[in-house]
Amino acid sequence: MSPMIRADHVGSLKRSQQLIEAHQAHDQGKLPDAELRALEDREIEACIRMQKEVDIDVLSDGELRRGGWTGDFVYAVDGFERGTPPVQLRWANRDLAQTAQAQIITKPLKQRRRFTRTEADFLRPRADRPWKVTLPAASYLVSRGYKPGVTDKVYANRSEALAAVAAILRGEIKALVEEGVDYVQIDNPHYPDYLMESVQSQWRALGIDPTQALADDIAADNASVADLHRDKITVAMHFCRGNGGSAYWHSEGSYEPIAEQCFGALDFDRFLLEYDTERAGGFEPLRFVPRNKTVVLGLISTKVSTMESPDLVQRRIEEAARYLPLEALALSPQCGFSSTLLGNDISPDQERTKLALVVEVARKVWGKA
């Protein structure tokens, strides 16, 4: 494990309007790779500088090269095709019928190229403190990509597809470790699906048993981070409830129904949990977190520009400490600032102030590591 990171953040940061337009032009074939890359480089330099100035404990590249939080995985790996998702998520404030398409597994998965190397190579020489790279979870990719009637022609069951995705992720993570990454974070909006009866009933209708699926998911996510030297690297999982622009989310409810199984069995050093609204329930489920793991409390919202009161955030941390010792806790915003290209309705100044608030409260509670 790297030095204790108390002031954490989920990773994605807002892109400038210029970078958003450059991504769009590039997608339409109107902007050459090199020009987009040069602009990304400049903006990533600036966002690294900002993170150092606010003195956050871990750096990211803001995911500025990505069109969305999942990054390049489905473009670097053959076998995916866009299509209707196997289950519909009910996004708050958004009509069910408008649910985005998913990347469906239609052929055997084959990795053609690395998908995080460019990000890591750029960040490493600029980092004066621990730095992180984020990747989508195997269980997430399969939950959205395994479609009975289509995928089972290629992989006989969910477990086989999970094993294939986990093996690719594991190879990528091993390479990142060799390249000196300090912190790998697996982003996972899938586990909170298990809090939603509306999703589970759709799985059952497809012949997927949620109890078995949860066990298979945990096994695959563990396989993706198996046999790493944990003294050299921190491995985290972010439980995401959906962050499609400021207004949209898809999961609600206490972590209680999945806490014992997920926190107990997932072989991760840190869990980044969304706790920004009552939608997440109370801190009681933290009693299931084993004492050698850290929970990063996502108490500061990236969805709203209103600034949280430092005292209130501190009191919430103290409340959480009734279930898990203070030494096993850390602080961050609940999610990224820009899970999508357009990101949340928050200005760069507000983003900076929110990160500074994470640092301010973390220093007050834990001091400087």
Ligand SMILES: [Zn+2]
């Ligand atoms: Zn999230």
